[in-house]
Structures are given as structure tokens and as C-alpha cells.
Amino acid sequence: SAVISQKPSRDICQRGTSLTIQCQVDSQVTMMFWYRQQPGQSLTLIATANQGSEATYESGFVIDKFPISRPNLTFSTLTVSNMSPEDSSIYLCSVGGQGAYNEQFFGPGTRLTVL
Amino acid sequence: KQEVTQIPAALSVPEGENLVLNCSFTDSAIYNLQWFRQDPGKGLTSLLLIQSSQREQTSGRLNASLDKSSGRSTLYIAASQPGDSATYLCAVPKAAGNKLTFGGGTRVLVKP
Numbered sequence: 605s606a607v608i609s610q611k612p613s614r615d616i617c618q619r620g621t622s623l624t625i626q627c628q629v630d631s632q633v634t635m636m637f638w639y640r641q642q643p644g645q646s647l648t649l650i651a652t653a654n655q656g657s658e659a660t661y662e663s664g665f666v667i668d669k670f671p672i673s674r675p676n677l678t679f680s681t682l683t684v685s686n687m688s689p690e691d692s693s694i695y696l697c698s699v700g701g702q703g704a705y706n707e708q709f710f711g712p713g714t715r716l717t718v719l
Numbered sequence: 720k721q722e723v724t725q726i727p728a729a730l731s732v733p734e735g736e737n738l739v740l741n742c743s744f745t746d747s748a749i750y751n752l753q754w755f756r757q758d759p760g761k762g763l764t765s766l767l768l769i770q771s772s773q774r775e776q777t778s779g780r781l782n783a784s785l786d787k788s789s790g791r792s793t794l795y796i797a798a799s800q801p802g803d804s805a806t807y808l809c810a811v812p813k814a815a816g817n818k819l820t821f822g823g824g825t826r827v828l829v830k831p
Binding site: 605610635637645646647648649652694696698700701706707708709710711712713715 | 750751753755760761762763764765768808810812817818819821822823824
């Protein structure tokens, strides 16, 4: 199974600032995703991070607010821009289609609090 | 559009009792179904993946069943322990390795 790390693990930020979250995978993967989990809620997909091209965003999420980079097959970043308290969430990256059964694995998450 | 529902939203049982967690989905055209565990404030740990062609998958005290035609999966946890206390989520992708649609989760508390 893929081993995924995220930095930072948690942060407390002031409104109006931006935070970039890094996701590193220990092997090359085709599919990488970014999810958001608001307090007490389930996970919602933000976007699919595409290597070498622009990310594909889900309805309700836009590139200006959540720019994503995917410079290679093992690394991606998600930036949360111009933050407000409503952005306080756990942000998780995941990789898809691993192993014989196409299992998906998740990073440990980044816990963001916006004051 | 796929919708995934988990009932109940929360469950409290005494230690030793068996746990039964339910997951239902509206579109039966799924590639597989995964069950995850999430501890408070943490990421997701994959517990079991059941392929669309399978009816059952087992790992230790965990057993997951899948009935595609009725759009249901059930996760059984035998002889529950306090360490099983967590939120359990089910999720389905449209295609292999593709983005997941999650249920709302079932928060489980196992009392010593």
C-alpha cells in the first residue's frame, strides 16, 4: 500500500491569509485527490490533482480559492487562499487505484483552524 | 448522482457485543466499496475493500457484505473492544481508482 505524508499536520491561521498543504507519496501514482472534512461532517472531494495539467475541480470549488499543483507523480500541494473561519476543516489527500484491488489510501490529514 | 447513506449516525454498545454498521448507495453501478475507520481529528485507515463481483470480504474480526442489487453493504465487527471506538465510513468510486463518494459515517462508542 502507498505511504502518504502531509505537511503541516495542523495549523492555526489568521483570516485573510493563505496556507499551502503538501502531500508526498512514497511511490508514483496516477490518481491523486484532495478532500475536505468540515467539523462533524463526512468527506467532500475538492479536486482531482492531474500531473502536468490543471486540476479538475468539483462543483462548489474553484481554482482561485483552492489552487493545486502536481509537478510530478509523487507530490501535490493544495493552497487554501484568503482564508475565513468557514475554511476550518481537515484537508486530506488520497491516492487511487492501488494494488490488485484498486484500493484508495489517505494521508493523515491537515487540521486547519482559521481565527 | 451517487448518494451514500449510513445508518445509524451513532452507535453505543457494551464491550463484547457485535457491531453491525449499514451503508446504502443509490447507483448500483459501483466498481467496489471500501470501509474506512477514522479516529478523532485523524486521517482515514482503509479496513476492507469489497469488489463489485464479491458478496463478502473478511479481515480478522471484520466482515463486510455487499448486495449490489439492493444497494447495500454491511460491516460486521465481532466481539467489539473499546479500541474499536471510532467513526466508520463507507465509500464507493465510479471507476477503478476514481474519486470516492462517502457516506456520512457511523460514530461508534464501545463501553468497557
